[in-house]
Each structure stands twice: as C-alpha cells, then as structure tokens.
Amino acid sequence: MRYWTTRYLITLVIGLVVVAVISVLWIRQTNLENRLNVTKYLAQEIADRFVEEQSGETVPREGVLEYIRERQKILDTELDPIIYIVDSNGRVLSNPFERDPFTSGVFPVGILENENDVQRVKLETGEESYIVKTPIQTEGVTAGWVVVIQSANQLTQMNQEFRLLATLLVSLALIGWATIYVLTRRLSRPIQDVATAARHVQEQDYDFSLPANIKEKEVHELVHSFKEMSGRLQELERLRSELLAGVTHELKTPVTSMTGLIQAVRDDVVSGEEAKEFLDVSLSEANRMKTMVADLLEFNSFVAYSIPVSKDHHNMNTLLKEIIHQWEVANDEEGLILESYLLEEEVDAEVDAMRMQQVLVNLLNNAKQALKGNGTIAVSLYKKDSYILGIDVEDNGGGIAEEEKTLIFERFFRGENKKYDTHGLGLGLPFSKMIARSMDGDLVLKESRPGKTIFTLEFPILKNEE
Incomplete structure (x- = not known):
C-alpha cells in the first residue's frame, strides 16, 4: 500500500504542478487583458468627460483624480496609472498625478505616431510598461490624446488569484491523496488477506477466511480463484492421503496373503493338491501386484511423455x-x-x-x-x-x-x-x-x-x- 500510495501521490503532485504552471500563465494573460480593457475604459472616459474644446484649443476639466479613485473603489483594482492629456502636437496639457516617467521631461511624440492603441515599451527608467492612448475627437478631428501609462507588473499582478489558486491546488492534493489512500487500502486489504492465506496454504493449513463481498471485479476474481485453488489443493491433499493409504493397502494385501500361503507350504501345514492350490493363489496374487506396479510405472512414464503413441x-x-x-x-x-x-x-x-x-x-x-x-x-x-x-x-x-x-x-x-x-x-x-x-x-x-x-x-x- 505504501508503494502505490507514494507513487500515486508523486504522480498527483506532478500533475498539479503542471496544472499550476498552466493556470498561472493563463491567469496572468487573462488579468493583463482584463486590466488593459479597464485602462482603455478609463482613457475613453477621460477623453469624453474631462476634455473639452474652448476657443479652438483642447482644455482638460477638473475631476480626473476623483473619478479615477472612485473607479478604483468600484472595480476593486490596484491600478495606479500615469495619465497625460496632450494636444495633437504632443504638448502636455495636463498630468493629474504629477508623475513623469520620462527623465528627459519631454513627452515622446513617437508614442502618438505609433498606429497601435496599446503599446508595450521600456521606459527611460528601465521599467516595462503598457501605454494605452485614446484620441480626443472634436467634429471628426483628433484634437489631442489621452495617454495612460501603466506598469506591466501591476497589470499582471495576481496576489489574490495566487492565494485562491494555491488554496485550490492544496485542497485538490489533500482530497486526491485521501482518495488514493482509501482506494488503495480498499484494494490492498483483500490482496493482503490472500497473501496471508497463501502462507497458510504453504504450511498446509486450510483453516482461513477471505472476504466475500468485494465490489471490484478483478479483486473479486482473484479472491474467488484463490478460494477455488485452495479448495482444490485441500482436495488433492486428501486424495494424496487416500492414495498412500490405498496403495499401501492394495500392495500389502497380496504380500500378506502370499506370505501366509508360502509359509503354510514351507511349514508342511498343507501338502499335495492343497499345497499346489496355495502356490497357485500366491502366484495369482504376485501377478496382481505386478500388474499394479506396472500400472504405476506406465502411468508415470506416460506423464513424462516417455511412451510414444504410434498413430x-x-x-x-x-x-x-x-x-x-x-x-x-x-x-x-x-x-x-x-x-x-x-x-x-x-x-x-x-x-x-x-x-x-x-x-x-x-x-x-x-x-x-x-x-x-x-x-x-x-x-x-x-x-x-x-x-x-x-x-x-x-x-x-x-x-x-x-x-x-x-x-x-x-x-x-x-x-x-x-x-x-x-x-x-x-x-x-x-x-x-x-x-x-x-x-x-x-x-x-x-x-x-x-x-x-x-x-x-x-x-x-x-x-x-x-
């Protein structure tokens, strides 16, 4: 039981580790996609609600910070973005969080010129980040851009997911091990009983009991076959004892008869025709014993395939x-x-x-x-x-x-x-x-x-x- 339980458990752990790795990769990718969608939503909201056109210029409204904090509470997100509102030429109109990841102090125009709305870049600080940009449209014309910069680590961060995944995998490991232990014990117990019974049979002790109501088909067949085999061996043992007694009796009877008859003739207890009759009976008994011995020898020879059959x-x-x-x-x-x-x-x-x-x-x-x-x-x-x-x-x-x-x-x-x-x-x-x-x-x-x-x-x- 220890042999199989250990190997089943190792197999289960390896399987769960593989599942964990695949799950982590999948959850990271899903979190990234979901959080990028949230970031796009924030950028679109800012472009629609907090930027207006006044006197031909793009002007940011107040309330961006309050809106983002409110959305963080509602969405229960740990996102901490950097937001830029820039005009069509790349001039920074507003930086609500007053954080500038660009050490040169100049907003890179290449970000606006890139045709992708979502870009993964390495900032001048060396941090991997995602940039999401949303155009500010005025009468069909792009008057500016809302640019949201978010750290890649924050987008793929999964503390809560890690805890849930770890709890799930540990629970599955415990349940799987318990199930394997119970099933292995259920399967190994009747096999142990058969092994114990086999030792009894080896010692020619047929007084043992084996479980009868076993639902597993293969184990039931094993136990049933062993019962039949032990019963067969017990019967053969009985037959062997009877054989010894029978052969001894069958051979002893003519020997005893012959001994008595010959002894009577030798001691002159009988004579003449009666003595001849005693010798005839002795010869008959000797021939009968010879026939029985011949049968034994012939049978043993035939079992050993030493007597050919000529067809x-x-x-x-x-x-x-x-x-x-x-x-x-x-x-x-x-x-x-x-x-x-x-x-x-x-x-x-x-x-x-x-x-x-x-x-x-x-x-x-x-x-x-x-x-x-x-x-x-x-x-x-x-x-x-x-x-x-x-x-x-x-x-x-x-x-x-x-x-x-x-x-x-x-x-x-x-x-x-x-x-x-x-x-x-x-x-x-x-x-x-x-x-x-x-x-x-x-x-x-x-x-x-x-x-x-x-x-x-x-x-x-x-x-x-x-």
Missing part, C-alpha cells in the same frame, strides 16, 4: 468391431449384455490401435464393474460433426455420485463404492484421458445418473475424409 490410418468400424469382440470373448457372462452400434458409412481416423483398445477396454471394464455383472453395455460409434468422431460407452448401472463427477479423472481417485468392491489404484480414467489427448482427442463424462452413465471418447476424422 496410423484405421477403418473405425473394423477397429471398433475387433476391440468389442476381443473384450466380449474374455468377459462372457450370462447376465451381461453388450450391444454395439457402428456407422453405416466407412470412416477412417488416425489413431494408435493399441492405445485405442486400452482406453475402450478400461471403459468397458468400468461399465462391467458398475453393473456388477448384470446389465447392458452399449458402444456407439457416430459422427459429432464433419471433423470429429465420437464413441459412447453407456451402461445402465447406478451412476456416479454428483460430488464425485468432477474428480473421476483425478489421479488415484476412487469412488466410495468402488473402494470396497474392486481392487485398483484409481489410474484407469486419468490414464485413458491422457491417451485420448495424445491422439488429439479427449475423454469426457457425457452423462451420469441412476440407470444411465455415458463416457464419450472423441478424436478427429482424417482431413481427406471431409
């Missing part, structure tokens, strides 16, 4: 028919019905036949386990669109629990019912999904409810079959 062109009707026939021969049970629905047209795809069989056999075995040897399995090959083929493996078993649907493709996950009914490590579906993706396809759970569960294997059709 080739295959007629999908023929390939699927062979896979279904081989599985049906090995799983010929009285209460189990296997139905297959192939495409009427011949469609080729580029797949690895062995890996395809591995995925489908796993799906068929899972369906058989769900049916517990009594029910119907349907395998359907169809076109999803012009580019994708789909294979649905459907069974009419009890379905997958709602809370387990998002976890079935997790490594080592086994559903509650499956834990006690069958042996295994929970690698079948994750392994099958990885194989499908390695063939540019995918394996998804299409639907599952009591009486109907469908897994869909998708893969692309050959491009020349479009």
Whole structure:
C-alpha cells in the first residue's frame, strides 16, 4: 500500500504542478487583458468627460483624480496609472498625478505616431510598461490624446488569484491523496488477506477466511480463484492421503496373503493338491501386484511423455468391431449384455490401435464393474460433426455420485463404492484421458445418473475424409 500510495501521490503532485504552471500563465494573460480593457475604459472616459474644446484649443476639466479613485473603489483594482492629456502636437496639457516617467521631461511624440492603441515599451527608467492612448475627437478631428501609462507588473499582478489558486491546488492534493489512500487500502486489504492465506496454504493449513463481498471485479476474481485453488489443493491433499493409504493397502494385501500361503507350504501345514492350490493363489496374487506396479510405472512414464503413441490410418468400424469382440470373448457372462452400434458409412481416423483398445477396454471394464455383472453395455460409434468422431460407452448401472463427477479423472481417485468392491489404484480414467489427448482427442463424462452413465471418447476424422 505504501508503494502505490507514494507513487500515486508523486504522480498527483506532478500533475498539479503542471496544472499550476498552466493556470498561472493563463491567469496572468487573462488579468493583463482584463486590466488593459479597464485602462482603455478609463482613457475613453477621460477623453469624453474631462476634455473639452474652448476657443479652438483642447482644455482638460477638473475631476480626473476623483473619478479615477472612485473607479478604483468600484472595480476593486490596484491600478495606479500615469495619465497625460496632450494636444495633437504632443504638448502636455495636463498630468493629474504629477508623475513623469520620462527623465528627459519631454513627452515622446513617437508614442502618438505609433498606429497601435496599446503599446508595450521600456521606459527611460528601465521599467516595462503598457501605454494605452485614446484620441480626443472634436467634429471628426483628433484634437489631442489621452495617454495612460501603466506598469506591466501591476497589470499582471495576481496576489489574490495566487492565494485562491494555491488554496485550490492544496485542497485538490489533500482530497486526491485521501482518495488514493482509501482506494488503495480498499484494494490492498483483500490482496493482503490472500497473501496471508497463501502462507497458510504453504504450511498446509486450510483453516482461513477471505472476504466475500468485494465490489471490484478483478479483486473479486482473484479472491474467488484463490478460494477455488485452495479448495482444490485441500482436495488433492486428501486424495494424496487416500492414495498412500490405498496403495499401501492394495500392495500389502497380496504380500500378506502370499506370505501366509508360502509359509503354510514351507511349514508342511498343507501338502499335495492343497499345497499346489496355495502356490497357485500366491502366484495369482504376485501377478496382481505386478500388474499394479506396472500400472504405476506406465502411468508415470506416460506423464513424462516417455511412451510414444504410434498413430496410423484405421477403418473405425473394423477397429471398433475387433476391440468389442476381443473384450466380449474374455468377459462372457450370462447376465451381461453388450450391444454395439457402428456407422453405416466407412470412416477412417488416425489413431494408435493399441492405445485405442486400452482406453475402450478400461471403459468397458468400468461399465462391467458398475453393473456388477448384470446389465447392458452399449458402444456407439457416430459422427459429432464433419471433423470429429465420437464413441459412447453407456451402461445402465447406478451412476456416479454428483460430488464425485468432477474428480473421476483425478489421479488415484476412487469412488466410495468402488473402494470396497474392486481392487485398483484409481489410474484407469486419468490414464485413458491422457491417451485420448495424445491422439488429439479427449475423454469426457457425457452423462451420469441412476440407470444411465455415458463416457464419450472423441478424436478427429482424417482431413481427406471431409
């Protein structure tokens, strides 16, 4: 918060300084224009009211000083002009303020000859000043001039404006800093909470709370995503614990069984045919343990992309028919019905036949386990669109629990019912999904409810079959 607040404040101050400089320049120029207009107005008033023509000569009236002081009070101006009333030849007729900025004592005729009514000059005293001249008209003839000399510093002086501008900028700085501080604090607090929660997760402590009602969309998404991630990590931690317990149990059971049976044979507890039967059971358990270890090694190798997938062109009707026939021969049970629905047209795809069989056999075995040897399995090959083929493996078993649907493709996950009914490590579906993706396809759970569960294997059709 200190990092961002400091940088926001520096940015705000720089912005306000730029605004202040531009404002000062603009106010100075505006003040100059306004005060020059006031000066023009004073010169015109003097020419109209306080100068008259008598006996062919221009004569100033009395009351110029009183008029100027009255106007200063009304306009609340600090202008202190020098006024000359001169004739057409430049002879000074009147100097009401009795101040002469010209050290030579002679009024410069060049000021009258200049065609500009407003002139900026440097007086003989070295002071920058503005000169405003207004003609005295008598019957259309210029009989003289009213010349007003005003210091440039006085025309651009802005004491009150400076105070107002400074007050405004300081107020904006304080309000801006307070706003930045409040907003930064509002944004940083949930981020700090997430950082604290991350330290809890690092220590495998998932007992923390995060704010829920956050109006800022990005911060809300951050907090929501972290909650989902921590929940996912907590679930994975639970699965890891279950994995250790499951793998330990699955490997310990055959080892214990084998140890007991072999011990009985060695100690002559059994003999003859019974001893041979004990050895057969031990061999079966050893093979089962070997299969589980092989599954682990194969899965880890596949995760590390060390097992290549050899894809080739295959007629999908023929390939699927062979896979279904081989599985049906090995799983010929009285209460189990296997139905297959192939495409009427011949469609080729580029797949690895062995890996395809591995995925489908796993799906068929899972369906058989769900049916517990009594029910119907349907395998359907169809076109999803012009580019994708789909294979649905459907069974009419009890379905997958709602809370387990998002976890079935997790490594080592086994559903509650499956834990006690069958042996295994929970690698079948994750392994099958990885194989499908390695063939540019995918394996998804299409639907599952009591009486109907469908897994869909998708893969692309050959491009020349479009």
